Amino acid sequence: SQTIHQWPATLVQPVGSPLSLECTVEGTSNPNLYWYRQAAGRGLQLLFYSVGIGQISSEVPQNLSASRPQDRQFILSSKKLLLSDSGFYLCAWNGGVNQPQHFGDGTRLSIL
Amino acid sequence: DQQVKQNSPSLSVQEGRISILNCDYTNSMFDYFLWYKKYPAEGPTFLISISSIKDKNEDGRFTVFLNKSAKHLSLHIVPSQPGDSAVYFCAASASSNTGKLIFGQGTTLQVKP
Numbered sequence: 001s002q003t004i005h006q007w008p009a010t011l012v013q014p015v016g017s018p019l020s021l022e023c024t025v026e027g028t029s030n031p032n033l034y035w036y037r038q039a040a041g042r043g044l045q046l047l048f049y050s051v052g053i054g055q056i057s058s059e060v061p062q063n064l065s066a067s068r069p070q071d072r073q074f075i076l077s078s079k080k081l082l083l084s085d086s087g088f089y090l091c092a093w094n095g096g097v098n099q100p101q102h103f104g105d106g107t108r109l110s111i112l
Numbered sequence: 113d114q115q116v117k118q119n120s121p122s123l124s125v126q127e128g129r130i131s132i133l134n135c136d137y138t139n140s141m142f143d144y145f146l147w148y149k150k151y152p153a154e155g156p157t158f159l160i161s162i163s164s165i166k167d168k169n170e171d172g173r174f175t176v177f178l179n180k181s182a183k184h185l186s187l188h189i190v191p192s193q194p195g196d197s198a199v200y201f202c203a204a205s206a207s208s209n210t211g212k213l214i215f216g217q218g219t220t221l222q223v224k225p
Contacts, residue, residue: 006155032210032211034212034213042217043201043215043216043217043218044156044201044215045215046212046213046214049210049212051210057210059212088153090155090156092155094211096211097144097205097207097210097211098143098144098163098205098207098211099211100146100158100161101146101158101213102158103148103155103156103157104155105153105154105155106153106154106155108153
């Protein structure tokens, strides 16, 4: 069966520090991969999605970037974190159009 | 531009009764709709979906209804159980747009024993 792993579960970082969150999927090949952010009391905002290795689409202008160095690996990065980057970050995957997305357990990021 | 809206932030229901969660959308290109359940500090869990070619899909205690003319969908939970207490998100996608999901803001359901 397919599983999705996301780490770390929680992270506290100072303003201006770099960020790297990693997500990996097992049990499937060539998944679509997604990064979302949920701000406090808000819905899920799509940040990036990828339909293949090296293919990244950005949904909103921001201080973050994403990369897909391997088929089942999706990385969310920042060179310098801002206070506004705080939130709950979720990685998800699906097998294609009109298929449910399945989510990891998320990373709670707090910027001090 | 909120393309998917859940206008009720919260809902409280007695155990054993029906819970009805509502969702409205504006984009007529959406052709696939989903409901997710989310507990605090966890990722959303997929519950049920419906394609635009249908108006109803049922899975155990969960039924999703789609009214395309009104651009409205609803999730019915019967009977409601205390373990159903969570935040429920509706989401929609357009197959013409890589299938990425647009989420509503969520409705917090509390089922009282």
